[in-house]
Amino acid sequence: MNLFDVYPLYDVTPVSAKGIVVTDNKGQEYLDFYGGHAVISIGHSHPHYVKRLKDQLNKIGFYSNAVQNPLQVELATKLGQLSDCEDYNLFLCNSGAEANENALKMASFHTGKTRIIAFKNGFHGRTSAAVAATDNEKINAPLNKQQKVTILPLNAIDLFEKEIAKEDVCGVILEAIQGVGGLDEPTSEFYQQIEVLCKKHKVVLIADEVQSGFGRSGKFFGFQHHISTTLNASSDTERSRSIRPDIISVAKGMGNGFPVGGILIHKDIKASYGLLGTTFGGNHLACTATTAVLEVLEKEDLIKNASQLGIYFTKKAGEISQVKRVKGRGLMLGLEFDFEVAELRKRLIYDQHIFTGGAKDKHVLRFLPALNITKEDIDLFFNALKAELK
Numbered sequence: 001m002n003l004f005d006v007y008p009l010y011d012v013t014p015v016s017a018k019g020i021v022v023t024d025n026k027g028q029e030y031l032d033f034y035g036g037h038a039v040i041s042i043g044h045s046h047p048h049y050v051k052r053l054k055d056q057l058n059k060i061g062f063y064s065n066a067v068q069n070p071l072q073v074e075l076a077t078k079l080g081q082l083s084d085c086e087d088y089n090l091f092l093c094n095s096g097a098e099a100n101e102n103a104l105k106m107a108s109f110h111t112g113k114t115r116i117i118a119f120k121n122g123f124h125g126r127t128s129a130a131v132a133a134t135d136n137e138k139i140n141a142p143l144n145k146q147q148k149v150t151i152l153p154l155n156a157i158d159l160f161e162k163e164i165a166k167e168d169v170c171g172v173i174l175e176a177i178q179g180v181g182g183l184d185e186p187t188s189e190f191y192q193q194i195e196v197l198c199k200k201h202k203v204v205l206i207a208d209e210v211q212s213g214f215g216r217s218g219k220f221f222g223f224q225h226h227i228s229t230t231l232n233a234s235s236d237t238e239r240s241r242s243i244r245p246d247i248i249s250v251a252k253g254m255g256n257g258f259p260v261g262g263i264l265i266h267k268d269i270k271a272s273y274g275l276l277g278t279t280f281g282g283n284h285l286a287c288t289a290t291t292a293v294l295e296v297l298e299k300e301d302l303i304k305n306a307s308q309l310g311i312y313f314t315k316k317a318g319e320i321s322q323v324k325r326v327k328g329r330g331l332m333l334g335l336e337f338d339f340e341v342a343e344l345r346k347r348l349i350y351d352q353h354i355f356t357g358g359a360k361d362k363h364v365l366r367f368l369p370a371l372n373i374t375k376e377d378i379d380l381f382f383n384a385l386k387a388e389l390k
């Protein structure tokens, strides 16, 4: 049997990895500034993560959601504390698309309505409603196109207000920083107004934090960069005054490579038996991988590191004349050039042995390293980039 040929592959075969170094089958080392699509958050084979998973595997790797699993409770408690989202409940699944699919489904259950508002250049995954909410005609099959979705430009509040006022919308889904699209962001004002209008029209606000969550943007969640206008500014701390989406979807960096996703659902949205479900979601290994990631984020203060190194990266990028603009926050970054970057990406891999990412915007080179990289690693990246841009 052959593989179903859907991926154009680089000719590199990784066989081991440690920290940000990936080694191929010929012994060549590569610096991983892409983290396999923003997945590697605490570095490849982090010793704490490896130990936790090995220990767990020696005890029990899987049992179904029909029995008690204290590891899920431990994970939910720690996630609530570290993300400042203790007023949410956690549902665990297996990927980003599945997280968004469940989020959109919950929006429809909760409101009894069916239309979704999503945004231009957004990416939410490849399952039924998630792909319909994704602004990419090519990956939507006729089956997906049956969903009722309105795609609006980012930051066009008048258009948004007009659509939501039609009172048939169940959910609004947006990324705090568009990953696949190319690092564009809603303004704070736009995000705040969306929150207010969702509350007014009883529409479920879904923050897709699949890529920007778990510390990547320099805060636990990307939306936490935007302060809410709906809460009392004088009596709340800055952190607790951030936007409060109704549902937050997570995956990618959450498991540092172990396939795991989830949604944080605000306590105002009630659960009932059978409403959501999954065979693999929340299994013992997935919970252990995610708890280990949270422990490392906390112990090594990696969210602060992401924030500080994002600033350092932006400063270094300013020294390169060909860079038109630096986009993104923390260690979710992009360099915009006035040429398409596909060739540059190839040269970075084959000549400089450095992994970077592309985006839907073909002029943007994406930088999504593990959150524990150092200034020296960033210097290595810019030296390599300068060499290729000569």
Ligand SMILES: Cc1ncc(COP(=O)(O)O)c(C=O)c1O
Pocket: 037, 095, 096, 097, 098, 100, 123, 124, 125, 126, 175, 179, 180, 208, 209, 210, 211, 212, 251, 252
């Ligand atoms: C913002 C966002 N949402 C959802 C997804 C889908 O995640 P997955 O590929 O795990 O289904 C992605 C993947 O790139 C993403 O970037």
